[in-house]
Amino acid sequence: MRNIPPVVHAETPATLSLERRGDLVRIVAGGDWVTPEASRLDGELAHLEVGDAGAVEIDGTAISTLDSAGLWLLLRTRYALEKKGVKVSRFVVPERYGPLQETLERDGPVEPIVRVPRHYSLEHFLARTGKGTVTALRQGYDMVGFLGRVAVETVEAFLAPRRELPFPALVHQIEETGLTALPIVGLLAFLLGIVLAYQGADQLKRFGAQIYTIDFLGVGFLRELGVLVTSIIVAGRSGSAFTAQIGTMRVNEEIDAMQTLGLNVTELLVVPRILGLVIALPFLAFFADVVGIIGGMVMTYLDLGITIPAFMRELESAITLNTLLVGLIKAPVFAFVIGLVGCFEGLRVERNAASVGLLTTRSVVESIFLIIVCDAGFSILFSKLGI
Amino acid sequence: MADARKDDIAIRIRGLVNAFGDRTIHNGVDLDVRRGEVMGLVGGSGAGKSVLLRSIIGLNKPKAGSIRVFGQETANIDAEDMRGLQLRWGVLFQDGALFSSQTVAENIQVPLRRWTNMPHALMDEIAAVKLALVGLPKDVGRLFPSELSGGMRKRAGLARALALDPELLFLDEPTSGLDPIGAALFDQLVKDLQKGLGLTVFMVTHDIDSLKATTDRIAVLVGGKIKVGTFDTLIRDPDPWIHEYFSGVRGRAALGA
Numbered sequence: 193m194r195n196i197p198p199v200v201h202a203e204t205p206a207t208l209s210l211e212r213r214g215d216l217v218r219i220v221a222g223g224d225w226v227t228p229e230a231s232r233l234d235g236e237l238a239h240l241e242v243g244d245a246g247a248v249e250i251d252g253t254a255i256s257t258l259d260s261a262g263l264w265l266l267l268r269t270r271y272a273l274e275k276k277g278v279k280v281s282r283f284v285v286p287e288r289y290g291p292l293q294e295t296l297e298r299d300g301p302v303e304p305i306v307r308v309p310r311h312y313s314l315e316h317f318l319a320r321t322g323k324g325t326v327t328a329l330r331q332g333y334d335m336v337g338f339l340g341r342v343a344v345e346t347v348e349a350f351l352a353p354r355r356e357l358p359f360p361a362l363v364h365q366i367e368e369t370g371l372t373a374l375p376i377v378g379l380l381a382f383l384l385g386i387v388l389a390y391q392g393a394d395q396l397k398r399f400g401a402q403i404y405t406i407d408f409l410g411v412g413f414l415r416e417l418g419v420l421v422t423s424i425i426v427a428g429r430s431g432s433a434f435t436a437q438i439g440t441m442r443v444n445e446e447i448d449a450m451q452t453l454g455l456n457v458t459e460l461l462v463v464p465r466i467l468g469l470v471i472a473l474p475f476l477a478f479f480a481d482v483v484g485i486i487g488g489m490v491m492t493y494l495d496l497g498i499t500i501p502a503f504m505r506e507l508e509s510a511i512t513l514n515t516l517l518v519g520l521i522k523a524p525v526f527a528f529v530i531g532l533v534g535c536f537e538g539l540r541v542e543r544n545a546a547s548v549g550l551l552t553t554r555s556v557v558e559s560i561f562l563i564i565v566c567d568a569g570f571s572i573l574f575s576k577l578g579i
Numbered sequence: 580m581a582d583a584r585k586d587d588i589a590i591r592i593r594g595l596v597n598a599f600g601d602r603t604i605h606n607g608v609d610l611d612v613r614r615g616e617v618m619g620l621v622g623g624s625g626a627g628k629s630v631l632l633r634s635i636i637g638l639n640k641p642k643a644g645s646i647r648v649f650g651q652e653t654a655n656i657d658a659e660d661m662r663g664l665q666l667r668w669g670v671l672f673q674d675g676a677l678f679s680s681q682t683v684a685e686n687i688q689v690p691l692r693r694w695t696n697m698p699h700a701l702m703d704e705i706a707a708v709k710l711a712l713v714g715l716p717k718d719v720g721r722l723f724p725s726e727l728s729g730g731m732r733k734r735a736g737l738a739r740a741l742a743l744d745p746e747l748l749f750l751d752e753p754t755s756g757l758d759p760i761g762a763a764l765f766d767q768l769v770k771d772l773q774k775g776l777g778l779t780v781f782m783v784t785h786d787i788d789s790l791k792a793t794t795d796r797i798a799v800l801v802g803g804k805i806k807v808g809t810f811d812t813l814i815r816d817p818d819p820w821i822h823e824y825f826s827g828v829r830g831r832a833a834l835g836a
Contacts, residue, residue: 260776268704
């Protein structure tokens, strides 16, 4: 970028010359002393040698245009000479720039801004690691606290006689997070079914075992992939929306307003979102299972020539109701994780717009991470239980 | 450019029309801003002050009418000419609009880095000069915008607007959100800089103290049109809104001060 010539040009180039008369040195400036010329003048002034002059005059009467950068260069030269003990007997710029000179001189010799070097020492690295660890642990601790609060509020919302669940909000959340996610979840599950069937068939064909593509597809989708893919999409779609919505309300002071009006933020904002998602996600996951298997069926028909009745017979022998349930049982848990993380991060937003973006990103990454951790936990649990 | 310099008018607006949907904001606005003056723009909420400002600086495309800045029509201008204009004006947005990922000094240096080939050392000096100009201590240069108070952010934003020594300065509600003392100091700063740097200032404001302290002339947006006058003539204006504005309780307090 620095090699691009500047687009701003001075109309007449700035000039700088040195005249010696006895032990008096005159620095004569002329032309346009403006920002575009500053870098050249800066270099020329650096090479200026006044030697052992008794006095120096800085004469800018021939300057046609002067701006603050140009004037600063002249003033800087004067300050530097004075600091060296050289007497500056005269300093003139055209009269019309008097106010400008007055303005800049008022601030005196300003020191340049010192750049803060960005250092990457081992110490720095360790400090960052430690800080990161403490932050992560503290956040985990806070999130457990939030989990407890949500649990209590949810139970209270059901039990306390005076309060009731905000049902319209709950239904709205089910629609937002479930119904409107159908197209994207369906499309991705269908495509994933096609990809899996194609890859499975390709490998199994080598053993002549291509019929087992269907087993692979059925078990893989129902136990793992359907719910996992759905959860990841929903984390990106709804988890981020929760954080952004609640975070924006935080920036707007809406959360503060609710609190001062005696409204319960957790009950009104968090519980409907989490509950809505817990209700919607199992249905979405089931939908993904069905569509994914249809995708696989299309592919096995096209690639292996397996007809639909044959596919169905093989599928029936490969899976049981348990296969489906093992997958779907995970959906409410994942939904809870997404909702919890989304709302938790939303409530942590600070009162600036950048914070909303930052925490929304973090919310998605965290919920996907936790979903996969939970999934691994389920796998271990099921294998111990022998399911 | 040479012709434009001789011209006495910095901004000339004729028959400007702005409408959003079926709501007409500006209905034939005419306005001249002279070189070297401080022009204040007032109007009720939703009267289109910000829209007018945004139209002049090219962020909003007007429906009809002509806007000339330094004699150049901004409506159908090509990118190159627009850039030429942009380098001759500076804009201070309401809350400074500093780039949050950069320090204050880096913010001030953004235009210098892009449009000049100054060496780093000189840029650091110029940034310090600009900071001193707007009355900020030099340590502020190393801070990030989020570490500044509202008043400091505005001053830093002003320093960035002045980075390339513009001829024309746009201020969007420069004193909003400042306490009266801070606002008065900012008014004084604008006035000093205007004199010192020979600026033309176009200022959107709600602050009647600020209007009285800094402006040479005031443009009032009422009913989609503009009425121009000085503080003293507008006080006697028969228009009910203008009358209310300048002679209301707040107005009287400003007059008494």
